[in-house]
Amino acid sequence: MRKRKVKIINICGNIFSILTVLSFLFITVCIFTGTDMYSVATDSMSPTMKTGDVIMIRSVKTEDIEAGDIITVDFSDRTGSFTHRVTKVDTKNGWVYTKGDANVSEDPFPTDLAYVKGRVVFIIPALGFFSLAIGRKILLTVLASSAIILLIVRTVLESVARIKDKTKG
Amino acid sequence: MRLRNKKWLILIVSVMFTLTISYFAVLSPTTAWFYTQSNKGYTFIFGDVDVDLPVSETVPVTVRLKAATRCADFGEENFDAAVYVAEIEAINTGTAAARVWFDPSLPDGKTKDGLYFFATCHKEGETNLPSIKEELEDMLTKKLTEKNVTPVDFNDEDYLTYEENVIKITGIAENYGIMEEYMNNAYVIVPPQSTSILRIAFWVEYNATINNQNVGNQFEINGTDTSLNIKEFNNLGIKILLTATQDGEGITKPTTAPQP
Numbered sequence: 001m002r003k004r005k006v007k008i009i010n011i012c013g014n015i016f017s018i019l020t021v022l023s024f025l026f027i028t029v030c031i032f033t034g035t036d037m038y039s040v041a042t043d044s045m046s047p048t049m050k051t052g053d054v055i056m057i058r059s060v061k062t063e064d065i066e067a068g069d070i071i072t073v074d075f076s077d078r079t080g081s082f083t084h085r086v087t088k089v090d091t092k093n094g095w096v097y098t099k100g101d102a103n104v105s106e107d108p109f110p111t112d113l114a115y116v117k118g119r120v121v122f123i124i125p126a127l128g129f130f131s132l133a134i135g136r137k138i139l140l141t142v143l144a145s146s147a148i149i150l151l152i153v154r155t156v157l158e159s160v161a162r163i164k165d166k167t168k169g
Numbered sequence: 170m171r172l173r174n175k176k177w178l179i180l181i182v183s184v185m186f187t188l189t190i191s192y193f194a195v196l197s198p199t200t201a202w203f204y205t206q207s208n209k210g211y212t213f214i215f216g217d218v219d220v221d222l223p224v225s226e227t228v229p230v231t232v233r234l235k236a237a238t239r240c241a242d243f244g245e246e247n248f249d250a251a252v253y254v255a256e257i258e259a260i261n262t263g264t265a266a267a268r269v270w271f272d273p274s275l276p277d278g279k280t281k282d283g284l285y286f287f288a289t290c291h292k293e294g295e296t297n298l299p300s301i302k303e304e305l306e307d308m309l310t311k312k313l314t315e316k317n318v319t320p321v322d323f324n325d326e327d328y329l330t331y332e333e334n335v336i337k338i339t340g341i342a343e344n345y346g347i348m349e350e351y352m353n354n355a356y357v358i359v360p361p362q363s364t365s366i367l368r369i370a371f372w373v374e375y376n377a378t379i380n381n382q383n384v385g386n387q388f389e390i391n392g393t394d395t396s397l398n399i400k401e402f403n404n405l406g407i408k409i410l411l412t413a414t415q416d417g418e419g420i421t422k423p424t425t426a427p428q429p
Contacts, residue, residue: 017182024185027192040196056198072199083199131196143191 013043032060036118038072038081039128044100045070045083049120052129055083057118065089065096065113072097073111081117089113259367261359294364 030037030047048070049055057072065071065086072083073096084098087106095110359365 017178020182020189023189027189037193037196038199040198041200054193055199081197081199105232127193128188128196128198131194132198 030056035121036072038083039131040083041132045085046101046102048085048101049083049123050125052126052132054124054127055120056122056124058121059117060119062113062116063091065116065119071096071098072117072120074115074117083120259359260364261361 033069036057038055038057040051040055043051055070055072060069060071066084067088069086069087070083072081074081083167084100084107086096087099088097089095090110091113092095094113096113097106097110097115099106
């Protein structure tokens with residue numbers, strides 16, 4: 001019975017390790033190929049994309065943008081971005097008109113083509129809920145604090161162990 | 170597998186796992202305008218912004234206006250009857266500030282000559298809030314009588330007042346087209362968890378409407394100092410288009426009109 005439990009644990013551990021390594025490699029490839037990822041925060045593009053999905057975007061030349069493409073655009077003050085479908089490209093004036101799939105009408109105003117970050121190439125469902133729920137700043141604070149605390153605890157435990165060894169010796 | 174190698178493997182996988190989870194956890198969000206449209210008003214949802222803009226009249230608005238002289242009747246009954254006031258509440262129940270753009274227009278085929286607008290915006294709960302007609306009369310008294318009752322040049326910056334989170338369009342336009350262009354660029358900011366009250370008054374100027382194709386029923390009132398022909402405009406069909414966006418430069422409005 002015990003051997004069986006150990007076997008199951010080993011199998012689960014191996015599966016977890018393989019998935020972790022594959023995910024890590026996937027992210028590494030994305031970073032090196034210039035593929036950005038964003039979590040979708042609103043439902044304006046449903047059913048194509050829903051809140052909580054992750055989108056992968058790649059940069060695109062303005063002359064290659066066509067009606068029907070889904071693009072991610074920076075806010076002009078760079079405080080965020082939005083993702084909508086292209087309805088029309090006005091290359092003469094440098095504007096792109098967009099519309100959310102779930103919206104009745106086009107977006108109120110067009111956007112400068114210079115602010116287009118890229119075109120959506122892939123959508124991963126539900127992977128973005130974690131980042132949306134926690135919030136970036138909070139998570140970074142928690143991670144940094146946890147790392148510092150673990151480091152301190154480990155240092156203290158190692159010091160205690162060394163002292164014990166010396167005492168025994 | 171040797172115990173030492175296994176420990177190293179666990180360590181490497183743990184680091185990979187932490188980095189992977191951290192990467193997905195700190196993804197930047199991408200948001201977008203999300204708005205719906207209905208005859209009862211407009212509901213806009215953007216991220217955490219949720220703005221309800223109930224419009225008391227359905228689109229198109231059926232308005233019966235009595236034509237009035239330019240400012241001869243302010244404070245008197247004839248002018249009061251001539252002014253139609255649309256009061257709109259913009260309620261932001263979200264956690265981010267919103268901008269509400271307002272854009273009045275007429276259906277195709279209707280002339281715009283002689284149609285005037287005056288708009289203000291206040292925060293809900295402001296004390297001693299004047300009625301829009303009081304504000305309108307105040308504006309007319311100050312501006313038009315100063316100018317000897319001649320049409321106001323709408324490009325004059327004196328007629329634009331900006332206060333914190335409030336925009337007041339206190340000028341009136343002789344030409345509806347000027348007002349339409351200006352109001353297309355006008356917005357009010359509605360802070361989160363608050364209500365702003367937009368008030369838009371409009372009326373039809375008497376002298377410019379004699380030959381106006383919108384003329385409907387016609388009445389004459391004699392026995393006053395100035396014998397007025399009171400005209401009614403039926404089914405003017407003024408539409409007030411409201412657009413709510415987040416308070417930011419997410420989508421920048423073109424500063425110049427696109428070339429044909």
